[in-house]
Amino acid sequence: MNSEIKITVTGTGFVGLVTAAIFADKGFNVVALDIDQEKIDIVNKGETFFFEPNLPPLIRRVTLDKRKLTASSDIIDSIKESDVTFICVGTPSQEDGSCDLQYIEQSARDIGRAIKLKEDYHLVVAKSTIVPGTTRNLIKVAIEKESGKKAGEGFGLCMSPEFLREGQSVHDTVFPDRIVIGEFDLRSGEMLEGIFKKLYKDEQDEFTANWEGLYNKIVNCPEIIRFSLETAECIKYANNSFLATKISFINEFANICERIDGVDINDIAKGIGLDFRINPQFLRAGAGFGGSCFPKDVRAIMKFAKDVGYEPKILQSVIDVNAHQAKRMVELAEEKLGDLSNLKACVLGLSFKPGTDDMRSAPSIKIIDQLLSKGMTVIAWDPEAMNEAKKAHWIGEKITYADSIHEALKGADVCFLVTEWDEFKNLEPMDFKIMKTPTLIDGRRIYDPKRFLKEGIDYSGIGIGLKSN
Ligand code: NAD
Numbered sequence: 001m002n003s004e005i006k007i008t009v010t011g012t013g014f015v016g017l018v019t020a021a022i023f024a025d026k027g028f029n030v031v032a033l034d035i036d037q038e039k040i041d042i043v044n045k046g047e048t049f050f051f052e053p054n055l056p057p058l059i060r061r062v063t064l065d066k067r068k069l070t071a072s073s074d075i076i077d078s079i080k081e082s083d084v085t086f087i088c089v090g091t092p093s094q095e096d097g098s099c100d101l102q103y104i105e106q107s108a109r110d111i112g113r114a115i116k117l118k119e120d121y122h123l124v125v126a127k128s129t130i131v132p133g134t135t136r137n138l139i140k141v142a143i144e145k146e147s148g149k150k151a152g153e154g155f156g157l158c159m160s161p162e163f164l165r166e167g168q169s170v171h172d173t174v175f176p177d178r179i180v181i182g183e184f185d186l187r188s189g190e191m192l193e194g195i196f197k198k199l200y201k202d203e204q205d206e207f208t209a210n211w212e213g214l215y216n217k218i219v220n221c222p223e224i225i226r227f228s229l230e231t232a233e234c235i236k237y238a239n240n241s242f243l244a245t246k247i248s249f250i251n252e253f254a255n256i257c258e259r260i261d262g263v264d265i266n267d268i269a270k271g272i273g274l275d276f277r278i279n280p281q282f283l284r285a286g287a288g289f290g291g292s293c294f295p296k297d298v299r300a301i302m303k304f305a306k307d308v309g310y311e312p313k314i315l316q317s318v319i320d321v322n323a324h325q326a327k328r329m330v331e332l333a334e335e336k337l338g339d340l341s342n343l344k345a346c347v348l349g350l351s352f353k354p355g356t357d358d359m360r361s362a363p364s365i366k367i368i369d370q371l372l373s374k375g376m377t378v379i380a381w382d383p384e385a386m387n388e389a390k391k392a393h394w395i396g397e398k399i400t401y402a403d404s405i406h407e408a409l410k411g412a413d414v415c416f417l418v419t420e421w422d423e424f425k426n427l428e429p430m431d432f433k434i435m436k437t438p439t440l441i442d443g444r445r446i447y448d449p450k451r452f453l454k455e456g457i458d459y460s461g462i463g464i465g466l467k468s469n
Pocket of ligand 1: 010011012013014015016033034035036039075088089090091103106107127128129130162163164165166292293
């Protein structure tokens, strides 16, 4: 019975809340822990504190209806009462790119203090993205010091990286491609594999809930692969670095295509994506990647590599090409309009991708920064991220937020399409005619260039050579 296993998840942010909710939905008793009392109060009301599709009904169900998930700031006592703790605290970038491990260390100390008070064996699982060696050299050491117990005896230790995507996190947690377990010892690995097998039952099983078609699929146990702690830590960085590399690769080719008359990067992506060795995912050229993971994780593994004596050349290029894409958006406008000072820019889309209100390292920030430094005024609209943008000190108060797409476009000299929300995909050339000069820089290539040009929009897009079109 899953209800016999008591789980604590420490760090009720994006990853922690989704992880906690899915375990709770499958019958485990879960306590989600955080130092932020505001988040705790929101979750205990059955609500969420960030925008994520499909999460609100799930949180309501597991907190208010099933009563399998509670949130608490009583960290040590809650861990003491549980059997396993997942560490999901943040690991942000430091100035030099390295991974800031202060929250991990704090959590490990709290877990150690709780384990000291326990008689029973306790399993600790690091889910946060942490550089190789962190679980063994920091988490294990801190827990041993605080608890007075030894890893492998008084407590078990694993590292299991998280691969969910913001905007699809509930789906990704219910249907993961694979589960990676890094284990300190056999007992820890066996116990965690057993817990995941209960979550994703071996035999075919249906999640009890069935809303929005999301759970209306049979859940098969995904492949569970077990390695050392360091290998699991490294897999996460290799995974994100590879995906970021794919994006920068297609953006590099987009820059080449712009210099070849009549060649479109979208056709190139289609042509290579059908090769099964490449596949079509992450081959959309555009304004560059952002978010809470790719930029920070690539920088963190680069810093780690340098510290252990290797200069990562491909990864440096991935970062350089990505930085160039935001500049390219502004260059495209300058190629159309010349000097941008005193002109009005409309920015459509602020979040780093559709389906989230997350503004962390969003390309919109880099683009808006440049537009402001060139003396432009900026008005923006986003269906979900405007509140987050207002809080962001980089741009917060420096731009105007429109009440509608129409208001954002009206009277603007140039429009930058930065995030490919569905709301923008349906816009017609007519919609842009309310601009002062209908100049459109399509940073996500969602519009048909030929049609927009034909219908009087001065269209430019990332990765398309338009001279003879
Ligand atoms: P987040 O910033 O949304 O949440 C972190 C939470 O930890 C916050 O609520 C914070 O208050 C809490 N916290 C900080 N110190 C604490 C402590 N000592 N005890 C308890 N709670 C504490 O972070 P996130 O986006 O959920 O990411 C968490 C980890 O997962 C990071 O390492 C990240 O790289 C990784 N990850 C994130 C994603 C993603 O899409 N967001 C995907 C995969 C992996």
